[in-house]
Amino acid sequence: MSNEEMLSQEEIDNILKSMALGESAEDIFKEYETEERRIREYDFRRPMKFSxxxxxxxxxxxxxxxxxxxxxxxxxxxxxxxxxxxxxxxxxxxxxxxxxxxxxxxxxxxxxxxxxxxxxxxxxxxxxxxxxxxxxxxxxxxxxxxxxxxxxxxxxxxxxxxxxxxxxxxxxxxxxxxxxxxxxxxxxxxxxxxxxxxxxxxxxxxxxxxxxxxxxxxxxxxxxxxxxxxxxxxxxxxxxxxxxxxxxxxxxxxxLLSKLKLTAILGRTTLTLNDILNMEVGDVIRTDSFFNEPIDIEIQGEKVFKAQIGKIKGFYSVKILKKDKELLEKILVEESIKDQLKKQEDTENVKSKELKENA
The missing domain is CATH 3.40.1550.10 (CheC-like)
Structure with a gap:
């Protein structure tokens, strides 16, 4: 038996007293093993200050x-x-x-x-x-x-x-x-x-x-x-x-109740200033898309939806075919940031104005 496994005289006396009171040797050793498991290493150079x-x-x-x-x-x-x-x-x-x-x-x-x-x-x-x-x-x-x-x-x-x-x-x-x-x-x-x-x-x-x-x-x-x-x-x-x-x-x-600018883009083209000046009623402008192709719907200038052109009850309309969820969330976050920054600037301006008036 190694020195680490040997019991001290005090531990031996405690075991003998417990056995005299009627406790079994197995229960006593289990109790000692439980106490041993409770012991944890503690580094005094690195004491844990927070739970x-x-x-x-x-x-x-x-x-x-x-x-x-x-x-x-x-x-x-x-x-x-x-x-x-x-x-x-x-x-x-x-x-x-x-x-x-x-x-x-x-x-x-x-x-x-x-x-x-x-x-x-x-x-x-x-x-x-x-x-x-x-x-x-x-x-x-x-x-x-x-x-x-x-x-x-x-x-x-x-x-x-x-x-x-x-x-x-x-x-x-x-x-x-x-x-x-x-x-x-x-x-x-x-x-x-x-x-x-x-x-x-x-x-x-x-x-x-x-x-x-x-x-x-x-x-x-x-x-x-x-x-x-x-x-x-x-x-x-x-x-x-x-x-x-x-x-x-x-x-x-x-x-969710914030107002955003939504635009349906039927098509795009590039014209010279001379073409625009010479434009008359009845002229046809050629765009980069065909009549049966899905069009882009922009929110705050960003392409978020793909849609199909149609009519409902005599009104021109568009039917949503595809949505970019990540881009939509990004736009909402950016608009929220702009609103918060504007409020902060307004608050700072009011405070600076009050300081000037008090001075």
């Missing part, structure tokens, strides 16, 4: 943030941007720093409800695509990542400030706060918001802009989230989520 329930709540919060961020970036970049929640992990702050390449984009932010600072980190592959789209480009990718210029950093600073406001809205179900941008950095080693061995919560989001895919990370030191640990409960989130379902249904009904 599974708390991690689940953080996941729900940042899934909501991913949807909000996708809507905002789609409007700003004038193209469809897909942001998805990827993972939530507990790692030390030094491990987070080592996982980042240099240069990168890091924004340190804080809030009155936090007991410290946190980090918003975005890969420069995504950052440069956003900058290029904002400046009217096609969203091209740099062959070699470099440190951003002062102008590029100012653009990213402005966008990050708006993104942090979006993050604040996503946390409203847990705690209302206003995130404050403290400073920006491109070298991970120059950012020190926690000690090297302190455990942090790392939330990773996957961002896809056209053919470019990258990641956005949010790093919350455990000491920063300590004031909110009691509120990180899925029960609290579920109560608020039920109320949100009613609001979401109301928004869906409003969206």
């Amino acid at each position: 599974r329930e708390q991690l689940r709540t953080l996941q729900l919060v940042h899934e909501n943030f991913a949807r909000e961020l996708s809507t905002y970036l789609s409007g700003r970049c004038r193209t469809f941007v897909d942001v998805k929640y990827a993972s939530v992990d507990q790692i030390t702050f030094s491990e987070f720093q080592k996982s980042l390449s240099s240069p990168t984009f890091m924004a340190v932010f804080s809030a009155d409800v936090f007991s410290g600072s946190s980090i918003f980190q975005m890969g420069l592959d995504i950052g440069y695509v956003i900058i290029d789209r904002l400046l009217g480009g096609t969203g091209s990718v740099l062959e070699e990542l470099r440190t951003p210029t002062e102008l590029e950093m100012n653009i990213l600073r402005k966008e990050t400030a708006v993104i942090l406001r979006t993050l604040s809205r996503s946390w409203m179900n847990i705690e209302e706060f206003e995130a404050t941008l403290e400073n920006l950095e491109t070298n991970p080693q120059f950012v020190q918001v926690a000690s090297s061995n302190e455990m942090t919560i790392l939330i990773t989001l996957s961002v896809t802009i056209k053919d470019v895919q990258g990641f956005v990370n949010l790093c919350f030191p455990s000491s920063t989230l300590e004031p909110l640990t009691d509120k990180l409960s899925t029960r609290m989130w579920t109560k608020v989520y039920k109320r949100q379902e009613i609001t979401r249904e109301n928004l869906k009904q409003i969206l």
Whole structure:
């Protein structure tokens, strides 16, 4: 028998006492095996600060943030941007720093409800695509990542400030706060918001802009989230989520009643200005389609339906033959984004006007 399998004198005494009380040897050894199975390894260098329930709540919060961020970036970049929640992990702050390449984009932010600072980190592959789209480009990718210029950093600073406001809205179900941008950095080693061995919560989001895919990370030191640990409960989130379902249904009904421009295209052709000036009654214009072919029906200038021309009760009409569901959903999303951006601009204009009047 090895030393690990040998019983101590105290364990032997306990077994003898149990047998004296009438317990069988088999029951006693089963009890010891059960106790042994309960023992788990614990690494004091990597203590787990948050329970599974708390991690689940953080996941729900940042899934909501991913949807909000996708809507905002789609409007700003004038193209469809897909942001998805990827993972939530507990790692030390030094491990987070080592996982980042240099240069990168890091924004340190804080809030009155936090007991410290946190980090918003975005890969420069995504950052440069956003900058290029904002400046009217096609969203091209740099062959070699470099440190951003002062102008590029100012653009990213402005966008990050708006993104942090979006993050604040996503946390409203847990705690209302206003995130404050403290400073920006491109070298991970120059950012020190926690000690090297302190455990942090790392939330990773996957961002896809056209053919470019990258990641956005949010790093919350455990000491920063300590004031909110009691509120990180899925029960609290579920109560608020039920109320949100009613609001979401109301928004869906409003969206379904939105007015969009629908156009049936009988055919297309190209004419010179001279042809148009010489056009008279009775002239025939030749188009690129035949009378018995299906025609295109456009919504907001996008081809969504294929239809057949006909007549019903003396009125000209079209019969839907084919529908592009994905394109239709995209158009509805884009129109919703435009409406939201317009409302945000109107709100900001009203606030700036009030500030000028008060000044």
